[in-house]
Amino acid sequence: MEILNLEGTEDTPKIILDKKNGIFEISGRSxxxxxxxxxxxxxxxxxxxxxxxxxxxxxxxxxxxxxxASSKLILDVLSALEDIKGMKILWYYHEDDEDMEEAGQEFSELVEIPFEFKTY
Amino acid sequence: MNFIYDLHRTMMSQKLILVYQGDFTQETTKSILAMAERNLDSSGEESSIKRKVFNVMVESLQNIVKHSDELVDGQTRSHAAIFLIGKEANRYSIMSGNPIRKVNVDKLKAALDKINSLDKDGLKDLYKEIIKNTTISEKGGAGLGFVDMARKSGAKLEFAFPEMNAEYCFFCLKVNVPREAGEN
Incomplete structure (x- = not known):
């Protein structure tokens, strides 16, 4: 399966979706x-x-x-992931970023996928 | 030329650290954000407050890009809006002003009044209700911007609609982000 690899910019996140190597990541600013x-x-x-x-x-x-506007699309992404077996979300937030932690918790309440919270 | 000095004095007395007037696009949004970020970084502002200010700025600027009504005055058409940031000892104020057709005022005012009537948990519930049920509009918005501004700032949204002419009002919005105590 093809790798989706988007470089991050000042207003879009870095995205790597790589089935073969098991890397699925959205990071940065959106x-x-x-x-x-x-x-x-x-x-x-x-x-x-x-x-x-x-x-x-x-x-x-x-x-x-x-x-x-991105938060709505993040929910759409999570909803698309919801039906895939063996799915787990790793939600990273900066250790002093309560808003990002809370945002992850709210998303976890909106979809039926296990969330693991991690700080960086 | 005295207006230059007058404008400068107004900015000083109102504690404005950034003023932009003109056309608003995604490109200007990015430039304004970069400028404000540099300013906040160089002043050594705490990162949690920086993030909140950034957050409110993005929603405010993108609201203008997406929703400011084009002002049609005879042959002249303009999108001119204004965006300001004030910095006082105890808070940042993110302010914006843009033309809005009078026919759109009541709906907007009702939405803002509803947001201001809610407490922290009420805002969270409203946010979740909207995000579950909304689809991205033709203009690219999710209908969540004002709710998010209220949540991130933890303060009531201040707004006014002074009349411009028979057809337009000027939608003025002020969102205050408190700074940590201690800098007096």
Missing amino acids: LPEDSAEFYRPVLEWIGNYGSDPNPTTDFVFKLEYFNT
Whole structure:
């Protein structure tokens, strides 16, 4: 399966989705002008991955900041991951970033996927 | 030329550290954010407060980009809006002003009044309710910006709609982000 690899910019996150090497990560800042457009390839990739996933998947969110339009799309990403067996979310937040910790907790209440919280 | 000095004095007395007026796009948004970030970094502001200010700035700026009504005055069309940041001993204020058609005022005012009527838990519930049910609008918004500003700032949103002319009001919004005590 093809690797999705997007370099991070000042307003978009770094994204690596690599089935073969078991790397699934969204990190950095997300405040694109058009969040639906930006996350479309991510959602498509996950859709394809879901038809033949690895036995277990640790999906990493390591976000420094995201805007509200991105938060809706992050929920869409989580919803797409929800149906995949062996899925676990690793939600990273900076150790003094209570807002990012709370955001992760709220997402975990909105979808049925195990969340593991980690600080960096 | 006295207006230059007057403007300068106004900025000093209002404790404004950044003022931008003009067209708002994603590119200007990024530039303003970068400038404000440098300013906050060089002043050694605490990172949790920096993040909150950044957060409110993004929502405020992207609101203007997405929702400011185009001002049509005869042949002249303009998107001109204004964005300001004030810094006082005990708080930052993120302020914006943009033209809004009068027909849109009531709906916006009702949304802001509702947000201001809610406490911390009420805002959290509203946020979750909207994010579950919303779809991204044609303009690219999720309808969560004001709720998020209220949550991140922990303060009531201050707003006013002074009249511009028969068709437009100027939507003024002020969001205060408190700074940690001790810097007096």
